[in-house]
Amino acid sequence: MGALDHLSNMFDCSGGSHHNHKNRKQLQTVEIKVKIDCEGCERKVRRSVEGMKGVTSINIEPKQHKLTVTGYVEPHKVVARVAHRTGKKVELWPYVPYDVVAHPYAQGVYDRKAPAGYVRYDQDPGGRHLERASSTEVRYTTAFSDENTGACAIM
Secondary structure: OOHHHHHHHHOOOOOOOOOOOOOOOOOEEEEEEEOOOOHHHHHHHHHHHHOOOOEEEEEEEOOOOEEEEEEOOOHHHHHHHHHHHHOOOEEEOOEEEHHHOOOOOOOOOOOOOOOOOEEEOOOOOOHHHHHOOOHHHHHHHHHOOOOOOOOOOOO
């Protein structure tokens, strides 16, 4: 919006308070999990989002099966477009670094398919399960822990 538009809106005498401003989208980074097996898959995924309006950059990490799109886009539209154009199963990036999660190896958080250093993101990472553990369960789980120096010598 230019200076003349601003001045004309400031001195508008029409009486109405309607604005012709479009709601501008925010610059966002959308991370998507999509299976990428080969260079052909990578090219197909890249082409699916290249022509999208508002996309400023595309980064593909084939080993992590990760697509990162930066631009003035909406995440659900990017996911829908990649799924439609490629025919692959697509979801928003479900992982966070393991040091962000309080209990990275709790049930429901640890995912063997996650890239190295990541765990599945969960609002409540099984913390309720750990809080309800009885003293007997705690004793058995800590007896064979690597952090327990008095653990079983057979291990």
